[in-house]
Amino acid sequence: MSLINVSNLTFAYDGSYDTIFENVSFQLDTDWKLGFTGRNGRGKTTLLQLLLGKYEYRGTISSQTSFEYFPFPIENKGNLTIEVIEEIHPDYVHWEMMRELSLLKVSDDVLYRPFSSLSSGEQTKVMLAALFLKENSFLLIDEPTNHLDMQAREVVSRYLRSKSGFILVSHDRAFLDHCANHILSINKTSVEVQKGNFSAWWENKVKQDHFEQAENEKLMKDIKHLSEASKRTSNWSHEVEKTKNGTLNSGSKVDKGYIGHKAAKMMKRSKSMEKRQASAIEEKSKLLQNIESSESLKITQLVFHKQRLAELDDVSVYYGEHQACSQISFTIEQGDRIALSGPNGSGKSSVMKLICGEELDYTGTFRKGSQLKISYVSQDTSHLQGNLKDYARSNDIDESLFKAILRKLDFSRLQFEKDMSSFSGGQKKKVLIARSLSERAHMHIWDEPLNFIDVISRMQIEELLLEHSPTLLFVEHDSEFCVNIATKVVEF
Structure with missing residues (x-):
């Protein structure tokens, strides 16, 4: 050791x-x-x-x-x-x-x-x-x-x-x-x-986040109370100070020394409250520093005119004489989140490409709804370059929604000004996912979308998918993600 x-x-x-x-x-x-x-x-x-x-x-x-x-x-x-x-x-x-x-x-x-x-x-x-x-x-x-x-x-x-x-x-x-x-x-x-392990760390982090949020809310109330009390006391001291030059209702002259002492005492109390308020604000600034930001988003998916979007019956895909997959059968209906499962090289990506419209040799029966709009996320991110604003425009997506999703996935505003070619592998995959979730499509097809993406962002992507329930066909080797997201699993 x-x-x-x-x-x-x-x-x-x-x-x-x-x-x-x-x-x-x-x-x-x-x-x-x-x-x-x-x-x-x-x-x-x-x-x-x-x-x-x-x-x-x-x-x-x-x-x-x-x-x-x-x-x-x-x-x-x-x-x-x-x-x-x-x-x-x-x-x-x-x-x-x-x-x-x-x-x-x-x-x-x-x-x-x-x-x-x-x-x-x-x-x-x-x-x-x-x-x-x-x-x-x-x-x-x-x-x-x-x-x-x-x-x-x-x-x-x-x-x-x-x-x-x-x-x-x-x-x-x-x-x-x-x-x-x-x-x-x-x-x-x-x-x-x-x-x-990770689960123990995450449990501790969630507890700490909840504690800090509760402390933050308590301090916010204290700061508001102290601010209001300080303001009232300060106003009272000014009003009392004004009476030093006046007379009492009985016509007697006021005791300027007593009133001055009382006004000073009130002002001192006001300053003490302001000091406690500043201390509370300083204490508040130490909270929430490690809480990962999250904002609500509204994501809209197109509704297809039929419940069934696509169907494969005994489909085998070929590249020349090489058979990529054999006798695959499943249907995709609106609201499905289907995980394609199997070892690398078993033909999962080939089936995705077939559904996306790529011309591949196949046998069996494959049907897809006419005018079906598909949003595809590939494994490859090497084509990403230029700024996010131009990327949103060229893909005809809502720039504000696109950037809001990226902010949820921990993009800083400074990141928005950088060229995408300088992004890390995980940041590039987030760009593809945010673009896909911003597209108005009937179905999303994602091929290993989580490669390089950090654990907290994976959880946030899960939250988005569970909240907005888009129709999704995906390949992903993160077992936790598959268990949490998939409504159906197709074994290759």
Whole structure:
């Protein structure tokens, strides 16, 4: 066991006005299974890069251990997998590598295949196996679940559960619950470490948010009461002060010393109330700093003239002689939220493309309502560039609704001025989802929409879908999202 101490860490990228970290301090144990969570763009990957010594910073990071980062940069993916392993870990022991691959359910033959020919899941498992063979290293594992199907996630989560000594960045709640025994969270104004898995951390966060909201409401009432009382007392002191130069009703002269003393006493009381009010306002400013903002939205979906929107009966899709999927049957009716489930490569995306109108070879019966308007979210975000205002205009969507959804998903107003090409992977996926929810469509088709999107935004997207109930066909490997959202599941 050794400790990683971070003290007064302050960092901003060169040329940027945005400070990523300011006087951040925390301590980690290298024996922990540490889950790392936080909104997109808050600095999770940046912190990992700082631990690796990639950037200059103010403050101190002290540790007696070395760090290894996942995913490892593979310079030549055309090399055999065994050569890639040697590049990652030149001193590895062969039988130990075979043991790790066996634990990850990877067959021996992958070692003698080009690394590029492996599936994304196989590549992830091979790199993890090689990295965990490095002794006396603390592993920084950055989003290993992206593009992994549910079966691969279960295998990798079991593997990580048997290990220790790592930071795991993941936005999959079930995955974090299975793997982590501590949570490192980047909040709006702080960085915190808590014992327990993600669910325990989230429960504590909700309790803290509720406590702060209740305290905030109480302080607001106190501030209002003190303000009104201070104003009344101040007015009274001025009225009393005015009587110093007058006479009493009996015609006797007033006691100016007594009245002056009484007015001063009232004014002192007024100042005391103002001071307490200022103190209460200062105390209030410490609250709600880490509560994630949320605003109500009105999203309208078009209503199709028929209840049934599309139907597939024994559909098989082909690319030349290759069969992408076999004998798929299901119907889509208004209000359905259908999850397509199955391993990568089983043809889910092909069926989505067919329904969207792409010309594909298929057998079986496929029917789709005429004039059906579909909003599609693809896995690819590489085409996003330019500003959000022009993007909204070019897609003929309500700019105010589009930006309101993005604000709900933690976009700052400053973000609206930036070029989309500079956005993080998660921020780009949020743009696609916000665009889709802003489009007037009969049905939404989303292909792995949550890749790179942070956990809190996933929950907020769930809230939007449950509140507005659009017709939705989707592929997503986040099991919690599927359980919470899907009204039907189609197994491939």
